[in-house]
Amino acid sequence: MTTTTHLEALEAEAAHIMRETAGEFDRPVLLFSGGKDSIVMLHVAAKAFAPAPVPFPLLHVDTGHNFPEVIEFRDRVTAGLRLEVASVQDYIDRGALPDVPERNGLQTTPLLDAIEAGGHDAVFGGGRRDEEKARAKERVFSLRDEFGGWDPRRQRPELWNLYNGRHNPGEHVRVFPLSNWTELDVWQYIAAEDIALPSIYYAHERAVFDRRGMWLCPGAWGGHGERLVRRTVRYRTVGDMSCTGAVESAARTPGEVIEEIAASRITERGATRADDRLAEAAMEDRKREGYF
Amino acid sequence: MSTLLRLATAGSVDDGKSTLVGRLLHDSKSVMSDQLEKIASPSDLALLTDGLRAEREQGITIDVAYRYFATPRRRFVLADTPGHVQYTRNMVTGASTAELVVLVVDARRGVTEQTRRHAAVAGLLRVPSLVLAVNKMDLVGWSEEVFAAIADDLDYPGEVTAIPISALTGDNVVTPSEHMDWYAGPTVLEFLETAETGEDLTALPARLPVQYVIKTRGRRAYAGQLTGGILHVGERVVVQPGGRTTTVAGIDVLGEPVTMAWAPQSIAVRLADDLDVSRGALISPAATAPGTTRELRATVCHLHEKALTVGEKVLVKHTTRTVHAVVEHIGTGGPLGVNDIGDVVVRTAADLAVDDYAESRITGACLLIDPGDGATRSAGMISVG
Ligand SMILES: Nc1nc2c(ncn2[C@@H]2O[C@H](COP(=O)(O)OP(=O)(O)O)[C@@H](O)[C@H]2O)c(=O)[nH]1
Numbered sequence: 304m305t306t307t308t309h310l311e312a313l314e315a316e317a318a319h320i321m322r323e324t325a326g327e328f329d330r331p332v333l334l335f336s337g338g339k340d341s342i343v344m345l346h347v348a349a350k351a352f353a354p355a356p357v358p359f360p361l362l363h364v365d366t367g368h369n370f371p372e373v374i375e376f377r378d379r380v381t382a383g384l385r386l387e388v389a390s391v392q393d394y395i396d397r398g399a400l401p402d403v404p405e406r407n408g409l410q411t412t413p414l415l416d417a418i419e420a421g422g423h424d425a426v427f428g429g430g431r432r433d434e435e436k437a438r439a440k441e442r443v444f445s446l447r448d449e450f451g452g453w454d455p456r457r458q459r460p461e462l463w464n465l466y467n468g469r470h471n472p473g474e475h476v477r478v479f480p481l482s483n484w485t486e487l488d489v490w491q492y493i494a495a496e497d498i499a500l501p502s503i504y505y506a507h508e509r510a511v512f513d514r515r516g517m518w519l520c521p522g523a524w525g526g527h528g529e530r531l532v533r534r535t536v537r538y539r540t541v542g543d544m545s546c547t548g549a550v551e552s553a554a555r556t557p558g559e560v561i562e563e564i565a566a567s568r569i570t571e572r573g574a575t576r577a578d579d580r581l582a583e584a585a586m587e588d589r590k591r592e593g594y595f
Numbered sequence: 596m597s598t599l600l601r602l603a604t605a606g607s608v609d610d611g612k613s614t615l616v617g618r619l620l621h622d623s624k625s626v627m628s629d630q631l632e633k634i635a636s637p638s639d640l641a642l643l644t645d646g647l648r649a650e651r652e653q654g655i656t657i658d659v660a661y662r663y664f665a666t667p668r669r670r671f672v673l674a675d676t677p678g679h680v681q682y683t684r685n686m687v688t689g690a691s692t693a694e695l696v697v698l699v700v701d702a703r704r705g706v707t708e709q710t711r712r713h714a715a716v717a718g719l720l721r722v723p724s725l726v727l728a729v730n731k732m733d734l735v736g737w738s739e740e741v742f743a744a745i746a747d748d749l750d751y752p753g754e755v756t757a758i759p760i761s762a763l764t765g766d767n768v769v770t771p772s773e774h775m776d777w778y779a780g781p782t783v784l785e786f787l788e789t790a791e792t793g794e795d796l797t798a799l800p801a802r803l804p805v806q807y808v809i810k811t812r813g814r815r816a817y818a819g820q821l822t823g824g825i826l827h828v829g830e831r832v833v834v835q836p837g838g839r840t841t842t843v844a845g846i847d848v849l850g851e852p853v854t855m856a857w858a859p860q861s862i863a864v865r866l867a868d869d870l871d872v873s874r875g876a877l878i879s880p881a882a883t884a885p886g887t888t889r890e891l892r893a894t895v896c897h898l899h900e901k902a903l904t905v906g907e908k909v910l911v912k913h914t915t916r917t918v919h920a921v922v923e924h925i926g927t928g929g930p931l932g933v934n935d936i937g938d939v940v941v942r943t944a945a946d947l948a949v950d951d952y953a954e955s956r957i958t959g960a961c962l963l964i965d966p967g968d969g970a971t972r973s974a975g976m977i978s979v980g
């Protein structure tokens with residue numbers, strides 16, 4: 304009777320990490336992309352501080368190439384919450400960032416500026432260690448230097464559930480409450496808690512083009528003059544439209560998605576992220592520069 | 596039986612830890628095809644966990660990698676740890692939460708000083724169960740004598756199971772070996788799927804370290820994760836430090852009201868009396884509360900290049916409480932260098948309510964932190980009485 308399921312244990316651990324952060328830091332902020340991991344993070348946060356409101360604001364780094372369904376979803380679920388938006392498009396418009404077609408790598412500067420401007424000393428990210436092998440190496444409390452950089456060789460030992468959040472002025476800590484969750488855990492939790500997601504996570508018809516073996520939808524990053532085909536697809540991750548691919552899928556409910564990924568032989572990033580396919584150490588390099 | 600097992604690898608560098616992990620993931624079909632593309636031959640299996648650029652360049656493991664895999668019988672959180680002496684702190688990180696350690700030994704070299712050091716650290720951290728994986732059996736002619744001699748050569752305070760394997764060829768990792776018919780025991784995966792860890796948190800006395808005070812409409816609820824035991828509404832509890840007693844008026848499990856809660860649930864409790872309770876307080880049943888102390892005795896693993904010296908000021912982080920302290924005594928007398936283990940006494944500026952580490956791996960654990968730069972200096976396992 305006094306047992307705890309695998310999902311309950313993960314949820315309790317995530318809540319513990321969030322409460323530690325709220326207790327130890329002055330100005331935490333939660334990175335909210337409108338993707339499933341950040342939605343789950345927000346859901347756990349709401350439960351961890353209930354019946355009081357979530358005691359920190361949200362921050363969205365808007366690349367300007369977001370799926371409209373995701374922005375619409377973001378605005379709906381964050382109504383009544385404090386949401387800060389860092390806009391990559393603003394940087395491009397004033398010439399502070401180059402207007403390159405793939406914008407994922409452009410997020411770092413607006414992110415670091417927003418962290419500094421908000422005086423944020425802790426930044427929650429939805430990163431999971433099962434996503435990618437540089438992430439598999441990162442601590443739950445990950446100290447970043449003054450420039451937001453991650454130095455994998457200087458990580459603090461992190462023992463038991465004792466998270467050391469001490470940092471010098473100007474430094475901040477990235478906090479990953481979902482470190483120990485897998486993609487399957489996230490979906491099982493979404494099903495168990497009946498959490499709403501942007502519609503593009505479920506199967507729908509869409510005109511797409513083939514880019515290095517991935518289905519992308521057309522936009523400033525390509526697809527014009529290329530052969531467009533209609534496919535029944537869904538998204539396993541939701542990032543910048545320029546580099547997030549869709550997978551062919553008929554899964555229309557969380558239950559069907561769970562069946563699909565349990566049988567899948569390919570990781571979510573391998574299936575859907577052009578940015579990680581570029582190089583063996585792409586994620587490690589971006590993290591060193593201050594990326595999520 | 597638990598549905599989740601947390602385990603860590605250990606052992607000297609090059610004895611085959613990362614290859615074993617790669618083999619486990621590969622043969623249990625937990626590796627996705629996009630990751631598999633990078634594995635051209637079995638000798639590349641370590642690349643599945645050696646995820647940093649420097650690790651791939653040098654062919655060694657520098658930091659812990661966490662991997663997740665599942666079989667129909669169990670879910671696993673696996674920490675693949677480095678073997679180099681200089682990275683022992685990363686091995687300690689991986690082993691601190693493990694319920695089982697897989698200690699890998701190269702059959703040609705046998706138990707080395709570093710193997711013994713890791714076994715000692717795992718024992719000190721009270722990892723309940725240890726698998727001694729005698730690896731590279733292919734290089735010693737699959738010899739029963741070699742295996743038996745190594746299996747006899749290790750002392751461990753917990754349960755030990757020795758298994759002869761070859762991580763490179765996969766013998767006895769997931770698939771039973773065809774080369775060692777003299778061995779009738781389980782494969783590594785079979786053992787992991789069925790291992791009893793004997794850790795039942797709910798059997799411990801209840802402990803709720805307060806993390807955060809949730810305030811709504813003049814009401815205060817004390818949020819925390821139960822580190823042990825079961826807590827009931829109506830139960831007499833004591834709040835430490837201070838020692839005031841009161842009654843549990845209500846419990847929420849992440850927003851849902853309940854009449855009882857148990858470890859490791861994250862909960863919030865309301866108390867019948869209006870006491871001064873803040874982050875760092877400990878709520879326990881009045882009948883089974885721990886004692887408090889300002890003379891903390893602990894066995895520490897020192898994890899930092901800067902040595903720990905008598906007379907030095909540190910911060911002690913114990914559950915959700917951090918207090919100033921001074922190192923009063925070190926067993927060996929001298930300073931503790933990086934990776935040294937020693938008994939220390941620290942005098943704290945305020946009371947700490949502590950359990951013996953043998954009782955609880957959470958309320959019996961602490962960190963020593965540098966008050967200057969915030970670095971984690973030592974990991975401490977507390978002794979009481
Ligand atoms: N012949 C043989 N070589 C092995 C075996 N297991 C590992 N190796 C090799 O030993 C070397 C070190 O392995 P690695 O997994 O990196 O060791 P670690 O430092 O303990 O993680 C690599 O060259 C492996 O291919 C084995 O069972 N038999």
Ligand SMILES: [Mg+2]
Pocket residue numbers: 612613614641655656676677678
């Ligand atoms: Mg290794």
